[in-house]
Amino acid sequence: DADVTQTPRNRITKTGKRIMLECSQTKGHDRMYWYRQDPGLGLQLIYYSFDVKDINKGEISDGYSVSRQAQAKFSLSLESAIPNQTALYFCATSDLHNEEQFFGPGTRLTVL
Amino acid sequence: EDQVTQSPEALRLQEGESSSLNCSYTVSGLRGLFWYRQDPGKGPEFLFTLYSAGEEKEKERLKATLTKKESFLHITAPKPEDSATYLCAVQTVNDYKLSFGAGTTVTVRA
Numbered sequence: 041d042a043d044v045t046q047t048p049r050n051r052i053t054k055t056g057k058r059i060m061l062e063c064s065q066t067k068g069h070d071r072m073y074w075y076r077q078d079p080g081l082g083l084q085l086i087y088y089s090f091d092v093k094d095i096n097k098g099e100i101s102d103g104y105s106v107s108r109q110a111q112a113k114f115s116l117s118l119e120s121a122i123p124n125q126t127a128l129y130f131c132a133t134s135d136l137h138n139e140e141q142f143f144g145p146g147t148r149l150t151v152l
Numbered sequence: 153e154d155q156v157t158q159s160p161e162a163l164r165l166q167e168g169e170s171s172s173l174n175c176s177y178t179v180s181g182l183r184g185l186f187w188y189r190q191d192p193g194k195g196p197e198f199l200f201t202l203y204s205a206g207e208e209k210e211k212e213r214l215k216a217t218l219t220k221k222e223s224f225l226h227i228t229a230p231k232p233e234d235s236a237t238y239l240c241a242v243q244t245v246n247d248y249k250l251s252f253g254a255g256t257t258v259t260v261r262a
Contacts, residue, residue: 083196083252139183139186140186
C-alpha cells in the first residue's frame with residue numbers, strides 16, 4: 041500500500057464550485073505539505089503544517105484553505121474554484137529529523 | 153528572494169550517451185539541495201540530498217555534485233528507464249520549505 045495517498049486522483053469541476061482534495065499518510069510524519077504543479081513551472085507550495093495545531097501559508101495560498109484533521113490527514117479546499125486553478129496537486133510529508141519529502145501520486149484538477 | 157534555475161529544459165540522449173543536468177541557485181543561506189525524479193503522472197521521488205560544497209552522492213547511473221552556486225546531476229551511460237523529469241529544490245537555513253526549479257525532462261532513446 042502507498043505511504044501517501046490522495047483522493048480523488050482526477051476531478052473535473054465547474055467555476056464557482058467548492059472542492060476538497062484529501063491526503064492521508066501512514067508514514068507517521070508530523071509535517072505535511074500541499075503543492076501545485078503547472079506545465080513548465082516548478083512545484084509551488086500552497087500550505088504546510090508542521091503538526092496538527094500548526095498551519096502556515098506558502099507562496100500561493102490565495103484562493104485555498106487547508107485543514108489538518110489529524111497527524112495523518114491534511115485536506116486542501118478550493119472555496120470557489122476558478123479556471124486558473126486547473127493544475128496537478130501534490131501532497132507531501134516529511135519528518136522532524138530528515139528533510140526529504142515524500143510525495144503522493146497527485147490529483148489532476150480541471151476547472152471549467 | 154530564493155531562486156532555482158534548471159537547464160536545459162529538455163535533453164534527448166541516445167542510450168549510453170552520458171550527460172549532465174544543471175541546477176543553479178541563489179539563496180540567503182543553503183541548508184540543503186535536493187534532487188527528485190518524476191515520472192509522467194506520478195509524484196516526485198526522492199534521489200539525493202547535498203548539504204555542503206564539494207559533496208557528491210551516487211545512485212546507480214546518477215551522480216550529484218554541489219558547489220556554492222550550482223549542482224550537477226550526471227547521468228552515466230543512461231538507459232531508456234532513466235527517462236523522466238529531474239527536479240532540484242533548495243532548502244534555506246531560515247525555514248524548512250523547499251523551493252523547486254522547473255525541472256529538466258530527459259528522454260533516452262534505445
